[in-house]
Amino acid sequence: MIKLFNRFILFFIPHLPLFFIRLVAGRYVAGETCEEAFEVIRKLNSKGFSTTLDILGEHTRSKDTAFMITQKYCELFEAIRRRKLDCNISVKPSHIGLDLGEQILRENLLKLVSKASLSDNFLRIDMENSKTTDITLKLSDECLAKYDRVGTVLQAYLFRTAEDLKKRVGPKLNIRLCKGIYRESPEIAIQDRREINQNYLKVLRYLFEHEGYVGIATHDLLLLKDCLHLIRELQVPNDRFEFQVLYGVPMSGWLEKLIGMKYKVRVYVPFGPEWYAYSIRRLQENPNIAGYILNNLFRRA
Numbered sequence: 090m091i092k093l094f095n096r097f098i099l100f101f102i103p104h105l106p107l108f109f110i111r112l113v114a115g116r117y118v119a120g121e122t123c124e125e126a127f128e129v130i131r132k133l134n135s136k137g138f139s140t141t142l143d144i145l146g147e148h149t150r151s152k153d154t155a156f157m158i159t160q161k162y163c164e165l166f167e168a169i170r171r172r173k174l175d176c177n178i179s180v181k182p183s184h185i186g187l188d189l190g191e192q193i194l195r196e197n198l199l200k201l202v203s204k205a206s207l208s209d210n211f212l213r214i215d216m217e218n219s220k221t222t223d224i225t226l227k228l229s230d231e232c233l234a235k236y237d238r239v240g241t242v243l244q245a246y247l248f249r250t251a252e253d254l255k256k257r258v259g260p261k262l263n264i265r266l267c268k269g270i271y272r273e274s275p276e277i278a279i280q281d282r283r284e285i286n287q288n289y290l291k292v293l294r295y296l297f298e299h300e301g302y303v304g305i306a307t308h309d310l311l312l313l314k315d316c317l318h319l320i321r322e323l324q325v326p327n328d329r330f331e332f333q334v335l336y337g338v339p340m341s342g343w344l345e346k347l348i349g350m351k352y353k354v355r356v357y358v359p360f361g362p363e364w365y366a367y368s369i370r371r372l373q374e375n376p377n378i379a380g381y382i383l384n385n386l387f388r389r390a
């Protein structure tokens with residue numbers, strides 16, 4: 090039934106009415122301008138949440154644009170510092186030049202990480218599809234060799250992730266662990282949802298038993314509870330991890346519960362004028378999102 094619905098969505102995506110795309114965007118995007126996003130962040134901070142800010146956009150096609158976007162991110166670091174917000178920055182490699190070659194991406198990443206250091210802040214390098222895993226990890230390692238305030242993402246659905254982690258555990262490691270959002274083939278990625286969760290917990294346990302900091306990024310309440318069990322079992326101190334969620338995704342009161350338990354919870358806040366293209370791409374990459382939205386709409390109704 091779900092597969093049939095997804096095929097239906099994929100077929101109709103180019104013809105979806107604007108109001109539906111606005112529904113996708115409206116709930117999950119914190120506005121078009123940075124002032125709108127700062128307002129959302131201020132509110133989240135006042136409720137005890139940390140945040141990470143992302144300018145929507147990916148697959149930048151010109152060197153000048155990639156440079157300009159890097160510059161915008163640098164200005165965001167400044168603005169966050171001036172406003173004293175509890176907010177770091179997440180960036181997609183393809184937004185700042187991944188498609189234009191390794192050297193352009195390297196220059197832009199180093200500029201951002203240096204700015205993060207100067208601003209006493211942190212840069213998270215998001216992970217895109219599996220074609221980009223090697224280059225993203227390589228450049229993230231290079232950045233980490235020069236600066237402390239940087240980390241990337243590992244995806245629990247990839248078979249390679251346990252090995253990628255083993256090569257990197259150490260006191261400077263700061264990883265976001267998520268399931269992975271892109272559609273990947275069975276040759277390289279686990280397809281079964283239960284097995285993805287098992288791998289998630291296996292990787293998380295390894296990290297906890299070694300060194301490093303982890304952002305536990307999931308909305309899956311069963312997985313979240315298993316992570317909490319693991320934290321208690323291993324008596325992991327609170328300064329080794331935080332929980333991370335996407336802005337707007339309903340969590341049945343669990344976020345407030347986590348804050349009440351004195352855990353750090355960081356909300357990923359995307360904003361920017363590219364909300365339309367972003368929402369369309371998200372739907373094409375994962376038609377389940379349309380299902381989530383309809384489901385949430387009906388539940389709210």
Ligand SMILES: Cc1cc2nc3c(=O)[nH]c(=O)nc-3n(C[C@H](O)[C@H](O)[C@H](O)COP(=O)(O)OP(=O)(O)OC[C@H]3O[C@@H](n4cnc5c(N)ncnc54)[C@H](O)[C@@H]3O)c2cc1C
Pocket residue numbers: 214215216217242244265267268269270271306307308309310333334335338339356357378381382
């Ligand atoms: C802070 C954060 C950063 C992320 N960064 C990356 C990254 O860099 N690279 C990457 O590949 N993936 C990233 N992801 C996405 C992640 O890989 C998963 O695809 C996504 O979180 C869905 O998996 P889940 O663990 O939430 O569990 P699921 O079992 O897939 O979802 C649990 C429930 O959460 C809700 N839900 C989940 N996702 C959404 C959504 N997008 N919109 C609305 N409702 C939703 C649904 O109700 C669903 O039933 C990130 C996720 C988070 C929370």
